[in-house]
Amino acid sequence: xxxxxxxxxxxxxxxxxxxxxxxxxxxxxxxxxxxxxxxxxxxxxxxxxxxxxxxxxxxxxxxxxxxxxxxxxxxxxxxxxxxxxxxxxxxxxxxxxxxxxxxxxxxxxxxxxxxxxxxxxxxxxxxxxxxxxxxxxxxxxxxxxxxxxxxxxxxxxxxxxxxxxxxxxxxxxxxxxxxxxxxxxxxxxxxxxxxxxxxxxxxxxxxxxxxxxxxxx
Numbered sequence: 001x002x003x004x005x006x007x008x009x010x011x012x013x014x015x016x017x018x019x020x021x022x023x024x025x026x027x028x029x030x031x032x033x034x035x036x037x038x039x040x041x042x043x044x045x046x047x048x049x050x051x052x053x054x055x056x057x058x059x060x061x062x063x064x065x066x067x068x069x070x071x072x073x074x075x076x077x078x079x080x081x082x083x084x085x086x087x088x089x090x091x092x093x094x095x096x097x098x099x100x101x102x103x104x105x106x107x108x109x110x111x112x113x114x115x116x117x118x119x120x121x122x123x124x125x126x127x128x129x130x131x132x133x134x135x136x137x138x139x140x141x142x143x144x145x146x147x148x149x150x151x152x153x154x155x156x157x158x159x160x161x162x163x164x165x166x167x168x169x170x171x172x173x174x175x176x177x178x179x180x181x182x183x184x185x186x187x188x189x190x191x192x193x194x195x196x197x198x199x200x201x202x203x204x205x206x207x208x209x210x211x212x213x214x215x216x217x
Contacts (some may be wrong), residue, residue: 015113017060021212023116023205025208028207030209035211037066041069043196044138052078053077053078056098056130060106068116079101099133104136104137107216110156112146120162120192120194138208139211160217162190163180
C-alpha cells in the first residue's frame, strides 16, 4: 500500500466524523490547513451568511489563515478580542460581546473517538461560546487532538496541551519550567474550567473541520 500513514489517518478521521455526526455535530474533513480555510470561506461561512464574527484563542484557527481572511471582512462586524492595541478592559468587554455573535470560531483541546469535545480553559470565554450564545460555532481540529476516550483526553490536555500553551503565552507557572503539571495556584494558571461537550444542541450548531495534519497544541 502506498502512503499507509495517510490511509490510516483518513480512516481514523472518517470514524471520528461518524461519531461526531451521531452526536449532532456537522463535520467536514480537510487534508490540510489550506483546505480547511477553503471549506470555511467557500462553504460554511457563505451558507451561514453571518453578520458578526469573533473567535477564541486558537493556534489552529490562526494557522489556517482564517484570521487574516476575516479580521478586515467588509461585510461582517468583526470582534477581534485579541487586538493587542486594546486595553485589557476593552479586550474583556469584546469577549463578553463575542458571546452574541452569529459565528464564533475556535479550536478544541481534544476530541474523543466517541465524538466528545474536551477542553480546559483559563477564563472560560472560549468554552462558554462553544456551549451557548453564538448562533453558530466553527471548530478547527487537527488530527493530533484525537484521543481514545475521556481519560486519554484529560491526560493529553494536562500533560501536553496546557504546559505547551503556557510556554506559548509566557505565563509564570511551574509547568513553564518543568513541562509537567504541578496543579499550581499561580495567578497565571490557565487550567480553571473543564468542559465536556457530549452533543451539539441545537443539531449542527457546532460545526467541525477535522484536518488531516497536526494543528495547534
